[in-house]
Amino acid sequence: MVAFDQNSGEKDDDARELPETLPWDVRPSIYDHLCLHIVSGQPGLVEAGYQLPDEERVNEDLELRWAAGALDGVMTHHTGGSDSDERVEKTIWLLLTCCEEPTAINKYRLYQHIVEEHIVALIDAVITRLLNEPQLKHDRLYELAHSFATETTDRETVKFGIALLGLYQVEENSELFHILGRHDEFTLFCAVALTNVADDSEQALWELAQNVFGWGRIHIVERLAETENEEIRDWLLREGFHNSVLTEYLAYICAHTGGLLTALHNSTQDRELLTAAGELIEALINGGPAEDMDDYDDGAAVVELYLQQIEEAPVTLDDFLHIRAIQLYLSNQEADWDVRSERGWSRECRQGLEVACKRILERPEWETRVRQGLESEDDYEFFQANQAARVLKLPTWDYHWDRLQEQPDDAGRWFHLLLVCEEPQLTQVLDFAEQQLDLDRIASGPGDAPGVGDDFKQHGCLDYILQELRRFPGQGKTLIEAGLKSPVIRNRKMAVAALATWRDASQRCELLKQVVEIEPDGHLQQQMQKLIDGQPLEE
Template structure:
């Protein structure tokens, strides 16, 4: 592209496809070309805006872009004019422009062939997500079957999935099949956007996929569980023999997500819930127990014991759950799951084992020696704060954690800093315990570590504060770069001396 030597999104997607296949790609295709991965990416922001907030249209920008497009299609499409359109689009969020721009262009009666060529040019040459998304919008208006592969390729970048899905729906002769193909190539917000457009499908192949895998995504299975249960007709599928293990375990995932509830429809919105639970329990009781089935039945039991369950036979259903999880083979399977060498599987096994009364602490402590940076393992042990403090002093690299305060918040943070945060954040409830850890947190490069240290000391009665803490806090207050934390330190010193110096600037 004239005047722009950065990598195009098309080139980025092509390279990912060559390396990883059709998708899903690692991290949804992030980081994007020439754009470091931010805390809240375009992909996440579009997902949040479309599901939890009202997107604010920008008709003024849409009009501006429509006029630039009209000028390009009624005059010579010079490189400079193309670059100007690209750069104008790059200064605005595509989500706020897409709908009003579609309306604007529909009223201009522009040549379809020209719109399609311009859409492909932006899609293939864009070096910023908004111009590429604009190209996908134009292909939705003027594209055809020839653009399917391009839309699928760029749509596998999850920052562009939403725009590709809309374009596929508007331009393809079999839009549902095209969207289904893309849904299988993405696993985050892109999958959520795609599967939501498969709601109500009569296609048995898509329905079967929804029940086994289609509801799963990197964001929250809860977004798609109800859609999968209803569109996929989960109850009828479980009643139709033979029920394969993939379907039974998919049902487990759907029922678990429905029990958790939110941010979409949940189990109380599912009309077939009681019958589906009954059928699931019947089938699960006929199969060898595994971790997913055990965890699901335990979650169903908790739901059935809650006020959310209003079924007339909920007591009987709960008794069926208790009967399964009390079987010796189920208890043995839960115990064996704690021996899984995979850390992720081990973590999933902890809560079910605890619910079944299986001792977990010795094995969690042993696994912690192998994975001392894992916050969840530490969290499981925090009911015994003395043990946690002793383990932390032995397992954490404390000398490397207290290297001095910085302004960067979590910049320079090590995984162990997150563990330190978790432990020190609980010491306010344990006066006099863990001072060596608090001392390290006071000198941590992460602001939150230092904040948790001040909070803990501030909650301790005067008689439980070690003598050396005053000098440490006084020193920390002199070198603290963050004004908020510095004021907290000065206030803490004032409460100890009876002379609060007030906020500093």
């Protein structure tokens, strides 16, 4: 006779598979965690809210961590769905078993399966199958989905729960989706669910969009591409394209759906609109992962209106860089202007726009504006001024040198300084580097460290120094020697690349022979040996 647990009805053998604490009993759940980090009247979450309870487990074996929602975003934008019918079938079987016999062991087996899968690749196929299951016990499925969405600490089970809850038109769940959707990891699933359950799905999506700033915003704005709501269209045009991933993902949707051409026609000295228009135009010119200027029928007319209004408006350094992007676009001799002319980019149009760009960019006040920006303590303003200074060919060495001395552990400041460093300043830079960087600590021995995080700030600084030493053969021996012994492979690669430019083969071999035998990366070890043997490196 088989003995059963009186509380759950499982067999003893099954009970032994269960952990002492079931995962849905661990607190706080992801839902509880997010609720604790929402401040009424403020968008998104407070900073600590973005660190999910399962963060350590998810990133345990990863050298580089995915940003919230990034893996799902890449999979939905740049890869197809699941190619494994077997994985879908297993999910369906475990799910139906759990609904038929809602025991702890069945729920646990399903739970573990979902945690191990990447649910975004399977969910569409799973839902399609569920919709065709006439014997499905929907009350039990709903209870299971709600438990996963609100009581679990693993992101994949929360996503799975959201997706299943979205099958049921229960308006009360809208609040749940608005809470979970504030974290970019879950926004995609909550957006789909809100579309199914909210009375006014566009309004619900727009509300959620204003609470996310990364992949979540991208997913939602894409779902608002057909909106005819004027308030939402105006938001798309002025703000909706802003995201922490890449403006280019949303530039076309927001310019097209937002009606950028009409807005410019109807506006008079609308500074906010002009700034947004410049950002959208530059993103469309840059192109990339979504539709770009070559897909935008209104592109030429929009640029013409934009330049006309900029000539009459108070200008900013942002404007300068947007107009420079337009100028480079117009002067690209490799572009297929015959094809582009079908969208209004005729020779006469381009010539007129180039004259307008030149006229604006040659205004005498830009130099003063740039110098003011270079003296700013605001990093963004300094960055914009530095970009403009490069266009205007203004010297920036002194500004970069002063900023580096203020924060010598800032790798970005080393990068910008080294870009403008020439032979006369090199000794000064190398001496400062040797004083500021703990080279003994950096040269702790070759390894496979990722070089990410606070512990590797100085390794990042050294990276940019070594990268530019290729322009100065024979210089920076002490720094190169430290780079060759760094646990970060980027440092070692940069050091070897710098040594490849040296004309003194004996000094080069002296440094490389110290490390070639202990270099753990096979390819880099071969590169070192080639230099020792006097052979050129591969390009």
